[in-house]
Amino acid sequence: MRSSSELFPTRLISAEIYGPFSVDSYLLKPNNSPDKSVELAVTRIAKEGKPTQKPPIICLHGSFSNRMLWLPRVGDGLAHYLASHDYEVWLPEMRGHGLSPMNRDYLNTRWDDVVKLDLPAISDFVAEQTDRKPIWICHSLGGAMLLGSLTSQSIDPEQVASVVLMATQVNHVHWSLKIPLMARLSAWLVKRQGIIxxxxxxxxxxxxxxxxxxxxISWQSSRGWKSKDGHDYWESLARLGMPALCVASTGDIMDKKDGVKALHDQLGACRKEYKKFNFTSETGYRSHYSMVLSQEAKRYVWPYILNWLESMLFDGDLKVA
Known part of the structure; x- marks a missing residue:
């Protein structure tokens, strides 16, 4: 792995060895935003001193979360599980989350800042470090953000080996938001709060x-999942051709309308699969995370994802170079 980024300044902020694994955290300064104070943390976990021919994996958290979703502690979590099977796993954190500091204009962070600036910078960094096309595993809003980057060509879809979308959907909309005036009012009221x-x-x-x-909230209305400049994210999903696995669970409070299945059906992937697990032990918003962080996830979901990825590699469906 290269010691420093050729694309933008990169700082190694920690480097630890835990048994056979190395856990390194970097702070990227992309300098691609009007706010030059933006820095993004990316943590890497892999077997120490063991080069792998497998594609790198980028695990992207969703809203109100951070890298601990994937690596709650060394020796546990989906990231450690994948690393133990010889994958190099990268854990980015969004602005102001986890090890990523709050930038000066953090309160004015917009959807386009993440989709068109931050995720492409992370994608470029991992590609530069590994010289391989990554697999993205995303949870919830993280998946929607990645799809936004891909459908808008902010990240070249040809540079992504495959995607695994866990609890990702865009159809969880309160009936009132179908009314354009109510959607605009709700967006304005939320905006006034500063931080949620x-x-x-x-x-x-x-x-x-x-x-x-x-x-x-502004695009969760009758006009559908579209950008303010008119780009139709939803329709563009049909033009994404990389392999895709969409994972849902029966207990997910955010997927009451089978939004994960609807998103799967809309994807134009060359090879795609939808899997719904029967998880009922968690309640409330905890159910939204149970497919990643729970004993049921460890027993059923993690092996399922690993087997899906391994079968893709065996069949030659993952184009990683």
Missing amino acids: EGYKREYGPENEPSQLLSDI
Whole structure:
């Protein structure tokens, strides 16, 4: 792996060895945003000193979350499980989440900042470090953001080996948001709050800038999943050709309308699969994370994802070079 990025300044902020695994954290300064203070943390876990021929995996968290979704502690989590099977796993964190510091204009973070600036920078960094096309595994809003980057060509779809979307959907819309006036009013009310506190509301361990959530609410209306400049994200999904696995669970409070299945059906993947697990042990918003962080996930979901990836490699469906 190269010691430094040729694309933008990169700082190694920690380097640890845990048994056979190395866990390194980097801070990227993309300098591609009007706010030059933006820095993004990316943590890498892999077997120490063991080069792999497998594609790298980028695990992207969703809203109110961070890298701990994938690696709650060394020796546990989906990231460690994949690393133990010889994958190099990269864990980016969005602005102001986890090891990523709050930038000066953090409260005004917008959907386009993440989709058109941050995720492409992370994608370029991992590609530069590994010289291989990555697999993206995303949870919830993280998956929607990646799809936004891909359908808008902010990330070249040809540079992605495959995607695994866990609890990702864009159809969880309150009936009132189908009314354009109510959608605009709701977006305005959310925007006025500044920060939405995830821990206090039991959404998750992180906060979110209300501007970002306001942007998301604005497209959850009768006009559908479209950008403000008219780009139709939903229709563009049909033109994404990389292999895709969409994972859902029966207990997910955010997927009451089978939005994960609808998204799967819309994808134009050359090879795609939909899998719904029967998880009922968690309640409330905890159910939204149970397919990643639970004993049931460890027993059923992680092996399923691994087997799907391995079968893709065996069949030659993952184009990694």
